[in-house]
Amino acid sequence: MNYYEKELNIIKKSNRLRKRKLFDKNLIDLASNDYLGLSTKKSLLKKTYKKLKKEKSFSPKSSVLVNGYSNIHNKFEKKLCRLNKFESAIVVGSGFLANIALIESLIRKRDILFIDEQYHASGILATKLVQGEVVVFKHNDTEDLKNKISALTSVPNRIIIAIEGVYSMGGDIAPKEFDDIATNNNAILLVDEAHSSGVIGKSLLGWFDYYDIKPQPNHIKMGTLGKAYGSYGAYILASYNIISFLENRAKPIIYGTAPSLFDIALAHTNLKFLQKQKKKIKKQIAQNQRIVKKYLNLDVESLIVPIEIGNNKQVIQIQEELIEKGYLVGAIRQPTVSKAIIRMIIKLDIKKKDLIEVVRYLKN
Numbered sequence: 001m002n003y004y005e006k007e008l009n010i011i012k013k014s015n016r017l018r019k020r021k022l023f024d025k026n027l028i029d030l031a032s033n034d035y036l037g038l039s040t041k042k043s044l045l046k047k048t049y050k051k052l053k054k055e056k057s058f059s060p061k062s063s064v065l066v067n068g069y070s071n072i073h074n075k076f077e078k079k080l081c082r083l084n085k086f087e088s089a090i091v092v093g094s095g096f097l098a099n100i101a102l103i104e105s106l107i108r109k110r111d112i113l114f115i116d117e118q119y120h121a122s123g124i125l126a127t128k129l130v131q132g133e134v135v136v137f138k139h140n141d142t143e144d145l146k147n148k149i150s151a152l153t154s155v156p157n158r159i160i161i162a163i164e165g166v167y168s169m170g171g172d173i174a175p176k177e178f179d180d181i182a183t184n185n186n187a188i189l190l191v192d193e194a195h196s197s198g199v200i201g202k203s204l205l206g207w208f209d210y211y212d213i214k215p216q217p218n219h220i221k222m223g224t225l226g227k228a229y230g231s232y233g234a235y236i237l238a239s240y241n242i243i244s245f246l247e248n249r250a251k252p253i254i255y256g257t258a259p260s261l262f263d264i265a266l267a268h269t270n271l272k273f274l275q276k277q278k279k280k281i282k283k284q285i286a287q288n289q290r291i292v293k294k295y296l297n298l299d300v301e302s303l304i305v306p307i308e309i310g311n312n313k314q315v316i317q318i319q320e321e322l323i324e325k326g327y328l329v330g331a332i333r334q335p336t337v338s339k340a341i342i343r344m345i346i347k348l349d350i351k352k353k354d355l356i357e358v359v360r361y362l363k364n
């Protein structure tokens with residue numbers, strides 16, 4: 001019996017079959033979320049290894065609530081609090097787990113979650129687990145959110161609004177007005193900063209930094225370490241109370257092994273590097289954005305460049321043509337996005353001449 005044969009055939013027929021691939025390592029990578037190119041910096045790896053060698057144990061061994069919480073986690077959390085000016089922080093195994101932890105635990109009975117329709121799949125999955133009500137609003141549409149809040153017929157216990165700082169597929173930034181709406185409605189604002197921390201803001205800290213919003217008790221920032229921070233894992237920043245509540249109610253935190261010590265230590269090394277080099281990094285980001293503007297006439301606000309193609313087959317074809325030339329770009333198909341796109345990441349380790357060659361190719 002070939003289990004799932006029928007389902008797989010349906011996926012194949014609609015050109016939606018996904019397959020993980022071992023791409024040639026010599027390809028120039030414009031597909032991954034290693035925005036700042038830190039994943040290939042051997043000096044940062046060496047520094048981290050030296051630091052970790054001094055530890056008695058190198059693996060987390062258990063949940064943070066048993067005996068898995070280490071100095072490595074604690075120091076990184078403190079660093080994140082200082083930089084981002086939040087009261088408290090907690091590291092989590094991954095961004096996916098962080099969204100499950102946050103949404104599943106924070107939305108209690110008689111609470112309402114308002115969530116952007118383009119919020120990450122991990123958050124959308126978590127909405128199926130909540131006890132309270134869930135309302136989806138149109139992407140980045142503050143008017144739709146306001147209308148939906150106004151239409152409430154009973155007063156909820158709490159309102160939680162969930163947005164992303166920079167959206168993973170479109171690369172667009174959530175408007176500041178979401179913060180005003182949260183304040184005006186006494187709501188908690190949860191911002192997934194997977195694609196914004198390390199990329200936008202005066203100090204490259206992300207969405208709150210970009211709009212110069214001083215963190216308040218109603219703010220929650222979730223950030224991932226697998227993207228600009230060049231490692232793996234995630235963190236949550238919030239008030240003492242909210243972090244304490246997560247420690248008491250969020251299942252991925254309570255029942256999952258603590259984050260990998262190596263990954264947290266690497267993210268810490270990388271974050272220090274990033275903060276030291278932020279002037280240079282910001283200049284490089286602006287330069288790459290200017291190249292995209294010049295050749296593709298696209299105003300990009302982050303390092304994600306979505307080029308709409310609209311056809312699942314065609315995006316794969318374009319990706320293959322670029323592979324032939326030595327470049328790897330993302331080919332994102334339906335149903336991940338509503339219309340198929342080439343997702344090009346203008347990573348900072350890409351040489352100017354290579355970036356120009358790719359954007360010229362995509363122009364035609």
Ligand SMILES: Cc1ncc(COP(=O)(O)O)c(C=O)c1O
Nearest residue numbers: 094095096120168192194224226
């Ligand atoms: C917006 C957003 N949130 C969360 C995640 C999940 O983070 P992680 O890859 O660390 O599990 C991703 C991953 O792509 C993402 O794009």
